[in-house]
Amino acid sequence: GRSSVVAALTDALDIGVDAGGDHPWANGTAVMGILNATPDSFHDGGEYDTVERAVARAETMVAEGADIVDVGGESTRPGADPVPVETEIDRVVPVIEAVAGLDAQVSVDTRKPPVARAALEAGADIVNDVTGLSDAAMRRTVAEYDVPAVCMHSLAAPVDPNRSYAYDDVVDDVLEALSERLLLAERAGIDRSQLVVDPGLGFGKRSGESFALLDRLDEFHALGCPVMVGHSHKSMFADVATDPDDRLAATVAATALAAERGADVVRVHDVAPNADAVRTAARTIGEE
Numbered sequence: 460g461r462s463s464v465v466a467a468l469t470d471a472l473d474i475g476v477d478a479g480g481d482h483p484w485a486n487g488t489a490v491m492g493i494l495n496a497t498p499d500s501f502h503d504g505g506e507y508d509t510v511e512r513a514v515a516r517a518e519t520m521v522a523e524g525a526d527i528v529d530v531g532g533e534s535t536r537p538g539a540d541p542v543p544v545e546t547e548i549d550r551v552v553p554v555i556e557a558v559a560g561l562d563a564q565v566s567v568d569t570r571k572p573p574v575a576r577a578a579l580e581a582g583a584d585i586v587n588d589v590t591g592l593s594d595a596a597m598r599r600t601v602a603e604y605d606v607p608a609v610c611m612h613s614l615a616a617p618v619d620p621n622r623s624y625a626y627d628d629v630v631d632d633v634l635e636a637l638s639e640r641l642l643l644a645e646r647a648g649i650d651r652s653q654l655v656v657d658p659g660l661g662f663g664k665r666s667g668e669s670f671a672l673l674d675r676l677d678e679f680h681a682l683g684c685p686v687m688v689g690h691s692h693k694s695m696f697a698d699v700a701t702d703p704d705d706r707l708a709a710t711v712a713a714t715a716l717a718a719e720r721g722a723d724v725v726r727v728h729d730v731a732p733n734a735d736a737v738r739t740a741a742r743t744i745g746e747e
């Protein structure tokens with residue numbers, strides 16, 4: 460049943476989920492295609508290391524049905540090399556300028572306020588911050604540009620995959636942490652209706668915890684925002700996949716489950732198969 464945290468949040472907030480407006484998630488589950496302009500992203504690092512290759516990839520993803528293209532210039536995987544601001548800007552801005560004209564919204568996946576600002580100036584529509592807008596300067600930037608922002612849960616400390624993080628109940632703990640982030644954002648002048656929450660699968664969560672967050676994804680609507688989930692090819696599927704190097708089928712299955720549980724955005728590498736899963740779920744539950 461609903462946890463006490465969810466009940467408390469729902470009563471306290473008592474606001475409906477504002478998934479409306481002209482946002483890509485306004486009608487059903489939106490598909491966010493991942494475009495990693497990095498040399499070292501865990502799944503597809505280095506594949507789109509020139510602007511031409513990145514733009515071609517974006518065009519393919521839009522043709523396959525991506526509602527949003529998420530452009531990232533720094534890998535978030537544990538132990539990834541940190542990227543200087545200027546380098547990250549040099550990676551993402553030319554791609555965003557070239558992709559902004561496609562028939563999809565563009566999000567910038569960055570934790571750095573100057574990169575977000577440069578990306579927004581270059582035509583990005585959405586800020587995707589894996590630190591949950593933890594930097595006050597990022598909150599000011601999102602408020603100033605008045606754009607939608609993804610507020611993802613990840614642990615403040617660098618993630619050490621060997622350390623087990625003691626959650627009492629991972630869903631309750633992540634819900635409470637995100638609720639605090641949303642209040643901080645509101646204090647910075649960001650309207651809750653421009654925020655999307657994301658439990659951050661794999662970020663400081665062990666496999667079982669990521670699956671619990673996926674199972675109870677709908678409870679995140681208690682925060683009053685659309686809900687996004689990123690699971691594509693992640694290590695949570697390592698011991699689920701027949702071939703450990705091929706996690707596509709597990710990813711697509713999880714997409715269907717997330718859509719059935721009310722996900723407003725799914726963040727994936729392979730757009731066409733996951734768009735099929737979204738439509739399959741919508742057809743099954745009668746939303747299409």
Ligand SMILES: Nc1nc2ncc(COP(=O)(O)OP(=O)(O)O)nc2c(=O)[nH]1
Pocket residue numbers: 493495497499500501502531533534535536568587588589609611657659660687688689690726
């Ligand atoms: N909102 C959101 N953003 C994210 N950004 C990166 C990754 C990690 O995946 P990927 O970008 O493919 O790998 P890397 O960080 O190595 O580039 N996961 C999420 C996620 O789950 N949610």
